[in-house]
Amino acid sequence: MMSEASRERIRTPEGWRAAAAMYDSYRNETSVPLPGIASYHPAVELRPGLTAAIAVPEGEGPFPVFVITHGPGLTAGSSHLYRRLTMDVAGNGYLAITPDFRLAPEHPFPAGYDDMRFALGWARDRAAEWGGDGARIVLWGDALGASLALGLVLGMRDEPDAPALKAFVGVEGVYDFTSPMLANGSSIKWYPGDGGESVLRDKRVSPLLHIEKGMQLPHLLLITGNANYGVPGTLDLVRKLQDSDLPFELHALPGMPHDFMTFPELDGMRHGHRLLFESLARTV
Template identity: 30%
Template sequence: MPKLAESVPAGVVAGALRFAFALPRPLRNLVIGRPIVLDGQRLHPEAQLILRLQRLAGEDWTTTTPAANRTALSRSNALVSGPVVEGVTVRALDMDGVPGRFYTPHGLPGGSPLLVFYHGGGWVSGDLDSHDNLCRFLAVEAGVRVLSADYRLAPEHPFPAAADDARTAFEWAVANASELKVDPARIALGGDSAGGNLAAVTALHAREAKPVFLLLFYPAVDATVRRRSRELFGRGFFLTDEKMDWFLDHYAPSRDTHADPRLSVLLAEDLSGLPPTYLATAGFDPLRDEGEAFAAKLAEQGVPVVLRRHEGLFHGYANILGVGGVFREAVAEAVGALRTGLALANARQDVPETA
């Protein structure tokens, strides 16, 4: 028997979500229940409301089969991503066999910076559509062109297929900068979750040109260690301990590959060549501690890095642009970091070399 959530159109459920967020605060608090405090952090009321409504509706980002997981993620994103962000022209691209989607804000002149973006989804799910509104938001708000890469997914294409496609997309963008009307010296990489992993891996392993900035939302960076945040937040906060094992078993079924820096980029001996980085974690995220360990290692090796923990949020917040305000504010902060990082990269280009 299908779950109730699966029998109700996504638009109806999305409308109910917006209605719940519009309720007077006392009524919202009744729905939310008692505050959740873990590890000295309080789950933000808006985050708690979404999780509560998700449970009441029977919505679940399932891990039964890859096909079911992909459908569930697409539906989950459709519920919270909000109205389509306007003010951007979108077209499809082929990047040496890797499909892509190219976003150009209206009126943006040629020679702009470019963000190559990799979607999350545990290397198993997610696609150009699941992160379409996020890419639109990043393009319009940051004033950059955005190129979203539709890398191959596991288990049909296990490790290192996604990493190979991610590097192909970046190197294609560099080689075709003129056709894309972007500045080849101001290309940044970004991604969320598994996509953040691919952005960092690509920055480390790109063979020639290097990105000038990294924009990482709660990246997965170490498949070899179970850190404390995974024990604390492994149940009840969207991304679960069970899901993490399930994703990894599909993407990298051989444990011999788990320490490979093309997967566990945190284990790379030398990270000093990575560009300035903005790395955001969520307080109630099993991936929190490994992301913060990565930021610490970058800083130790001399890489300029800004680490931002959004204490009251959970994994996946970057796609929640349509309900509440705290999630959009967190993404807007990242946009500001991206704009600043690209501006500083431009300033570095303009400084004349001394003899």
């Protein structure tokens, strides 16, 4: 059981980031062999102040592009923490890009959103330099990164020249910052900054609140384990999509904990990745 002192530490940005970093070995330093890829570049400058990790597949392109919006909480995490996932994606034939968007509370909304929006435009316009096809972009988000990613899907609908997305992948997401699930979390205080209720209800922050019938959306693929605290957030989005008569694909893997899609040692991760890439093969 976590001590009160430990709880207090993770209520600070530094403590929360240190706790997230403790999962590095589970995500990255495993006995599961790395996939075959052509190259991995840990810090490619997209613009001053914004870098991304890029993994290039083996073989001849052009490859579809897979942009990763990392978790956790929009206040911690990095492309370094997601380096194995980035390489696993490239191992499945996608040009994988994991941007290091700015984190709250030092950089509250819309800083992280703006960085990810720029990264998507960069992917469309510059992916060919890396063997990618900027007309075939998949956008992934996990945990609260999924909220940011789906917020991008909705936010870009207002832009006539926005990058076109073939698919959205939401993994164990929470898509509503007004949800009671987040009421006591640090992200609810740090990410919106001083914007208050208007930011919490913005379509780029709480996209679930803005799902409507008749929306033209990319293929929506939702993945969760059924043994983690992200399940209610995924089911909230499922109900909203059903009520809005919008199509989606859902996979709930038995017994899988939070973050399982980034833990190579788990059979459930490998199963989840098979489902992921089989779905994308039909739609991208």
